[in-house]
Amino acid sequence: EILPGLRQSYQTSRILNLDLDELHTKIQRLMVEEKVYQEENLNLANFAERLGIKDYQLSEYINAYLGMNFNRFL
Numbered sequence: 001e002i003l004p005g006l007r008q009s010y011q012t013s014r015i016l017n018l019d020l021d022e023l024h025t026k027i028q029r030l031m032v033e034e035k036v037y038q039e040e041n042l043n044l045a046n047f048a049e050r051l052g053i054k055d056y057q058l059s060e061y062i063n064a065y066l067g068m069n070f071n072r073f074l
Helices: 018-033 044-051 056-067
Strands: none
Touching: 018 044, 018 056, 044 056
16 A cells, blocks of 8 residues: 555556556565675666566655665665
8 A cells, every 4th residue: 555645646656557466576576586686786777677667667666655765675
């Protein structure tokens, strides 16, 4: 669920058409199993590409659902 403080900001969300459960599972797999956070040149764009989504969608997901930015997430 979107964090309460961000709900108003994301009323015109660009991730509502995504399967958020599947996205969460993919993120978990990349972080836990593949340990992509250890890659020296990992950035928002190439992480999003691995997930099959746009970088702005990944950014919105991390901000709205996890309550942090990409760098803090890593």
